[in-house]
Amino acid sequence: MAFVVALGALTLSGCVKERSGATGWAYNDSSNGGFEKSYAPDQETGPGLVFIQGGTFTMGQVEDDLMFSWDNVPRRVTVSSFYMDQTEVTNGFWLEYMYWLQRIYGSSYPEIVERALPDTAAWREKLGYNENYVNYYLRHPSYNEYPVVGVSWVQANDFCKWRSDRVNEQILVREGIIAHNPMGQVDDEHFTTETYFSGQYVPESGDRGSLIDYNPMGAGTRSAQITDGILLPNYRLPTEAEWEYAALALIGNSNEELISDRRTYPWNGHYTRNDNTRQNKIPGAPKRYTGDMNANFVRGRGDYMGVAGRSANGQTSLNDNADITAPVTAYAPNDYGLFNMAGNVSEWCMDVYRPLNHMDAAEFRPFRGNVYETKVLDAEGNVYDRYDFVVYDVDQIEEDIIAYQKAAAPTLNDEDLNLIENILTAIDNAQEEIKVKRVEEGNLMMEDALRDFIEGSEAWIAADLRRYFAENILALPGKTRYRTETLEENLDRDNYRVANNIDYRDGDVESSLLYAQPAAAVNDESRMYNYGETSLITNESRVYKGGGWDDRIYWISPGTRRFLDQNKSSASIGFRCAMDRVGSPAGL
Numbered sequence: 197m198a199f200v201v202a203l204g205a206l207t208l209s210g211c212v213k214e215r216s217g218a219t220g221w222a223y224n225d226s227s228n229g230g231f232e233k234s235y236a237p238d239q240e241t242g243p244g245l246v247f248i249q250g251g252t253f254t255m256g257q258v259e260d261d262l263m264f265s266w267d268n269v270p271r272r273v274t275v276s277s278f279y280m281d282q283t284e285v286t287n288g289f290w291l292e293y294m295y296w297l298q299r300i301y302g303s304s305y306p307e308i309v310e311r312a313l314p315d316t317a318a319w320r321e322k323l324g325y326n327e328n329y330v331n332y333y334l335r336h337p338s339y340n341e342y343p344v345v346g347v348s349w350v351q352a353n354d355f356c357k358w359r360s361d362r363v364n365e366q367i368l369v370r371e372g373i374i375a376h377n378p379m380g381q382v383d384d385e386h387f388t389t390e391t392y393f394s395g396q397y398v399p400e401s402g403d404r405g406s407l408i409d410y411n412p413m414g415a416g417t418r419s420a421q422i423t424d425g426i427l428l429p430n431y432r433l434p435t436e437a438e439w440e441y442a443a444l445a446l447i448g449n450s451n452e453e454l455i456s457d458r459r460t461y462p463w464n465g466h467y468t469r470n471d472n473t474r475q476n477k478i479p480g481a482p483k484r485y486t487g488d489m490n491a492n493f494v495r496g497r498g499d500y501m502g503v504a505g506r507s508a509n510g511q512t513s514l515n516d517n518a519d520i521t522a523p524v525t526a527y528a529p530n531d532y533g534l535f536n537m538a539g540n541v542s543e544w545c546m547d548v549y550r551p552l553n554h555m556d557a558a559e560f561r562p563f564r565g566n567v568y569e570t571k572v573l574d575a576e577g578n579v580y581d582r583y584d585f586v587v588y589d590v591d592q593i594e595e596d597i598i599a600y601q602k603a604a605a606p607t608l609n610d611e612d613l614n615l616i617e618n619i620l621t622a623i624d625n626a627q628e629e630i631k632v633k634r635v636e637e638g639n640l641m642m643e644d645a646l647r648d649f650i651e652g653s654e655a656w657i658a659a660d661l662r663r664y665f666a667e668n669i670l671a672l673p674g675k676t677r678y679r680t681e682t683l684e685e686n687l688d689r690d691n692y693r694v695a696n697n698i699d700y701r702d703g704d705v706e707s708s709l710l711y712a713q714p715a716a717a718v719n720d721e722s723r724m725y726n727y728g729e730t731s732l733i734t735n736e737s738r739v740y741k742g743g744g745w746d747d748r749i750y751w752i753s754p755g756t757r758r759f760l761d762q763n764k765s766s767a768s769i770g771f772r773c774a775m776d777r778v779g780s781p782a783g784l
Contacts, residue, residue, distance in 0.1 A: 230410030236425025239778050242279065242363055246533050248442050250277040250781055255440055255562070256554060257755040259460050267551040268757050274560050275441045277781035280434060281772035283524035283535045284343035284543065285355065287334055290314065293355055296362070304383050305586055305673065307646065307666040312354065314346035318767040329520065329767070341523040343541045343770040349738045349762035352433060352544050352771040359773065360430040364389045367427060372404030373420055384584040384673035389427060390571075391676055392419065394579040434774035435563045436547040436739045436757065443538065443742065443754035448531030460753050462530040462537045463490055468749060470528060489516040491527060491539030492745050493752050500746070520767075521745050538752035541770035542744045548698050549737040549759035556701045564702075568695040572677040580677050587671035588642045590630060594623045596664040604657065611655045618649045619661065667763070698735045699724070736762045744768030 213222040214233065223233040241247060256270035294312050301308040319329040333339050334346075347355075365387040368374040374387075377400055381387065391397040398419075406417035407424070420426050434442070449457045449464065457464055465471065470488050494500055495515055502515030518526065521540055529535045548565040550556070557564060572580040601608070601616050608616075622645035629638035642665070650662050671677075681695040701707050703724040725733040737759040743752030746768050750756065760766065 224410055226410045226412045230412055230414070232410050232423070234424045236779075238780070240367075240428060242428050242431070242775055244281050244283070244773075245279040245775055246282045247777070248278050248280050248438070248532055249447065250275045250441070250777075253441055253444065253446060254458070255437055255755075257753075258458060259750075259753055259755065265551065267553070268755060269554045270755075271554050272559070273437055273557075273562050275437050276561055277777040278434075278438055279775040279777060280438070280442050280532075280534060281774070282529070282533060284541060284770045284772050285352075286341055286524055287344050288340035290344040290347070290355070291335065291340075293358055296358070299378075300382055300386050300674075301672070307662070308586070308669065308672060310663070310666040311669050312351060314344060314351070315348075315765045316346055318346040318765050326767075333520075341525070342521050343524055343536075345521065345541055345767050345770050346765045347769075347771070348765045349433075349544050349760075351765075356431045356433060356773050360428070361388045363431070364392075364427040368392075368399075368420060369402060371426065372402040373407065373426075375400035375402045384582060386674050388582075388674060388676070389430075391582050391674065393421060394676065395419070396579070396582050396676075397674075429776040429778060431773040431775055433544055433546045433771060435561070436545040436553075436741065437557075437562045438774060439543065439545050439741050440754045442532055442534060443530065445531035445534070445537075460755075461490070462534075462754065468493075468495075489527070491536070491743075491752055492516045492518045492522045493539040493743055493747055493749055494745075495749075518745060537742060537754070539743050539747075540745055541768055542740045542742045542747070542751070542758070542766075544769065544771040545739040545741055547739045548735060549733060549739050549757075550702045551733075552702050564698065564700075566697040568681045568692070568697075569678040570681050572679050582673075583671050583675050583677060584673050585636055585639050586643060586669055586673060587635070587639050588665065589668040589670050590623060590626050590638065590642060592668045593642070593664050594620065594627075596668070597623075597661060600657075600660065600664070608657070611653075612657045615649060615653050615655045615658065615661070619645055622649065703735070732761075733759070734761070738762045740769055 213225055215222050216231075221228045221231070223231060252272060252274045254270050255268075255273045257268040258270060294309060297309045297312055314334055316330045316334055319326040319333065333342070334344070365374075369376045380400075385397070387397055387399065392399070407420060409416055409418040443462050444459050445462055446455050446459065449455050449459070460466055461468075463470075468490050470490055489495075493516070495502070499515075501517070501519045504514065516522070516539075518540075522536075524540070525535050526540070527536060530537055546565055547553070547563055550564055553562070553564055574580050597616060597619060604612075622641055626638040626641040626645075629635075629641065646662065646665050650658050650665070683693055683695075686693045686695075699707075705711055705713075708724050725731040727734045738761075739757055739759055741754065741757055743749075743756070744766075751758075760769070
C-alpha cells in the first residue's frame with residue numbers, strides 16, 4: 197500500500213511544474229504570465245574543441261632569458277576553464293571559409309573575398325627558392341591538413357567570428373528550429389547569431405518548428421534566445437595567459453593541490469625526443485612515438501628536417517619528418533590532448549604586446565587589449581538595423597594611397613595620377629559625409645569610387661589601389677552595428693570610464709615621462725615607446741607564442757613571447773580558436 201501511495205505521489209509530482217523560490221509562481225506557465233526558466237546543465241563542446249579545466253599557475257619565463265628582454269617575469273595568475281581547438285586551424289578550414297565568403301558576397305562585393313586571402317607571398321625568401329609553397333601550400337589538397345599561415349591577426353579574428361555564426365546556425369538546423377537554406381542567403385541576408393537574436397534575420401522554421409512562447413500576449417511561438425542555452429559562446433583567439441596555460445598542461449603533473457614537476461616545454465624533461473610516455477589517442481594513429489621528436493622546429497644550424505635514409509624499423513630517419521610545417525596531428529599531444537602547442541607554427545593570441553605586462557596585468561584572467569563596445573540602438577532602444585553596405589576605414593585608405601603615391605611617384609604617368617586624384621577627391625567627399633553622421637552615404641561613396649574609378653580603369657596601378665579598399669574593411673553587410681562606448685555614458689562607473697584601455701598604466705599620459713604636460717601636448721600614440729625610432733611597439737602590436745617550424749628550440753617554450761603588427765603575417769604564424777566556458781568550471 198505504501199508503495200502505491202509513493203508511486204502516486206511521484207506521478208503527481210511529475211506533472212507539477214517547478215515554482216519560483218522567490219515568488220512561488222510556477223515557471224513556464226502561460227496562465228501565470230509565462231516567465232520561462234530554461235534548463236541547460238552543461239555546455240556543449242563545440243566542433244574541434246577540447247575542454248581545458250582552469251586553475252592557477254606560474255605564468256612567465258622559467259628558463260634563461262637568452263634575448264635579455266625581461267618581458268615575461270614569472271608571476272602567479274589564475275585562468276578560468278575554457279575550450280581550445282585541439283589543432284591549429286588548417287588550410288582546409290580556411291578554404292571552406294573563403295568558399296562561404298565567395299558564395300555570399302562574391303557577386304556583389306568581391307573585395308570581401310579578397311580581404312580574406314592569406315599572404316602566400318610570405319613564403320618568399322630573398323636568397324631561397326620557395327615558389328612551390330607560394331603556388332601550392334594553401335590550395336593543393338596535399339596540404340589540406342597543414343596549418344594555414346600568412347594570415348594576420350585581423351584575418352584570424354574574422355575567421356573566429358565567421359566560425360561562431362556557422363556553428364550556431366548548424367545547431368539550430370540540427371535541433372530543427374530553423375530550416376537549412378544555403379541558397380536563400382546572399383549579401384546582408386544571411387545568418388549571424390546577433391541578427392537572429394535581434395529579429396533582424398528571420399529564417400524559415402525547421403521540422404521541430406519555433407519554440408513555444410509562454411507569454412499570453414505573445415504569438416505562441418518564438419525564436420531561440422540566449423536564455424535557452426542552446427547556442428554556444430563565440431569562438432575567439434585565446435588570451436596569452438590561456439594559451440600558455442593550455443600549452444604547459446600541468447594537469448599531467450598535478451595531484452590534488454600539488455604539482456610534482458614544473459615544465460619548460462609542453463612535456464616533461466629538458467629534451468626534445470619522446471621518452472615513451474606521450475601517446476596519441478586518435479583512432480587509427482600510432483599509439484606511441486618513442487624516440488621521435490616531440491615538435492617541429494630547427495634542431496641546429498641549417499637542420500630543418502634531418503638526414504635522409506631509413507632507420508632499423510624501415511621508417512624514415514628524418515628527425516621531425518617535416519621540412520616546413522607538418523600536418524596538425526603529426527606529433528603526440530600534450531596532457532590536455534592539444535597538438536603542436538610547441539613548434540610547427542607560432543600562434544596568434546588576443547593580447548596587445550607590452551614588455552611590462554607582468555607588472556600591470558590582473559591576477560585573474562590577465563589580458564591587455566580591452567576596447568569596450570556596445571550595440572548601436574535607435575531612439576526607441578531597439579538594436580539598430582544591421583549593415584546592408586560595406587563599412588570602410590576611410591582615413592586609413594587615404595593614408596595608404598598617399599603613401600603609395602609618394603613611393604611610386606617616379607613611375608606614375610598621367611593616367612595613374614588622374615586615377616589617384618579622382619579617388620582622393622571621392623575620399624574627401626566621403627569623409628565630409630561621415631563627419632556629419634551620414635555613415636551610409638559616406639561608405640556608399642567609397643563603394644562608388646571602387647566600382648567607377650578603379651574597376652573601370654585601365655591604369656596599371658588600379659590593382660594596387662584596389663587592394664587598399666579590400667584590406668581596410670571594418671564591417672560587412674549583414675553584421676550588427678557596434679560603436680565604442682563614450683566617456684559620458686560611463687561617468688557613474690567606478691571600474692572603468694574610457695572604452696579603450698590598451699594604454700592603461702603602460703602607454704597613457706600618466707605612465708609616460710610627459711605626465712605633467714597638458715594632454716594636447718602629448719596627443720601622440722608613440723609617446724611611450726617611440727614607434728619607428730626606438731621600438732616597434734604600438735597599440736596594434738599583438739602577441740604570438742609557441743615557436744614555428746623555422747625557430748630554434750628556445751622559442752617553443754610556452755614562456756617565451758614575441759609580437760607582430762596585427763595587420764602583418766608570416767609563413768610561420770598560424771592560430772587556433774578558443775571559447776569561453778559558461779557555468780561550472782569543472783563540468784557537471
